[in-house]
């Protein structure tokens with residue numbers, strides 16, 4: 001009896017040790033992925049914008065790319081996540097007020113953060129959807145940055161990012177890849193598709209809105225249940241039964257053709273409802289092709 005107990009003890013101890021080693025390896029892997037340095041080019045040149053570009057930039061920031069959805073209404077930043085598993089992840093204060101990055105940022109830094117997912121002090125950004133924003137055309141990105149540079153200063157000091165074990169586990173196993181790691185930093189973006197009711201422009205907008213952040217990278221629903229899960233947007237999902245008019249009306253009213261009311265807390269349709277008919281129809285065209 002004593003011998004059996006001893007062996008059971010050894011086996012359990014061995015399993016615990018093995019799990020610890022696996023856990024530690026994944027953790028170290030996650031850490032090393034975040035430690036890389038990224039030599040990203042700067043292609044925009046000096047950014048100076050006229051008033052029509054500032055209007056465009058404001059529209060992109062508020063309505064299309066929903067920067068305020070994460071960075072808070074006045075871009076003053078907010079703690080997005082704060083728990084033992086994921087750690088503390090603030091969406092930083094983007095203004096030039098105390099605690100904000102605006103006063104320290106040069107034009108090239110804005111481009112690095114938005115298009116390449118690399119923040120101040122070469123930090124690999126986690127949770128900032130640059131994997132989508134990377135397709136921003138130069139003209140639109142210049143308008144966006146020009147607008148961000150005019151943000152009124154708001155004082156808001158937030159804690160430093162501190163990732164928890166679950167965050168390292170997701171990054172270490174590759175279940176979540178911070179965009180800076182996977183993006184092609186050499187890609188050229190001098191032209192965006194012309195604004196037209198076609199799939200090419202729709203695809204561009206779907207990236208600028210980052211629909212894939214919730215609906216999954218391929219828009220077939222999330223790969224793993226991330227926060228928050230969005231349904232399949234391909235013709236294989238509910239949208240297979242919809243017409244173009246149904247789609248536009250759904251995003252304008254928040255009510256689906258079969259009478260479901262979309263939760264505006266998790267599906268940002270009130271912002272999308274302010275997009276033009278041309279934009280919504282272009283998105284619809286693209287969704288037909290996925």
Ligand code: HEC
Nearest residue numbers: 065066067070090091092113119120124125126127128161
């Ligand atoms: C889904 C939420 C989300 C959206 C949408 C989002 N961000 Fe972020 N952003 C974050 C998070 C989280 C961080 C901090 C990541 C970190 O510290 O690892 C961040 C970081 C940044 C940084 C880097 C700040 C620094 O410390 O260097 C900039 C600049 C930025 N975002 C600008 C934008 C702009 C501009 C938009 C809109 C085009 C935008 N973000 C949209 C979540 C978001």
Ligand code: HEC
Nearest residue numbers: 209210211214228229230231238256261262263266267268
């Ligand atoms: C921040 C997360 C998020 C983003 C970004 C987002 N969605 Fe959604 N979407 C959701 C969620 C969650 C639902 C389900 C809401 C519900 O059932 O109340 C949803 C529902 C929908 C529906 C209804 C689908 C159905 O089967 O009834 C459509 C259509 C839709 N989204 C389109 C889009 C499009 C197009 C974009 C980008 C232009 C987009 N969404 C961006 C989270 C998001």
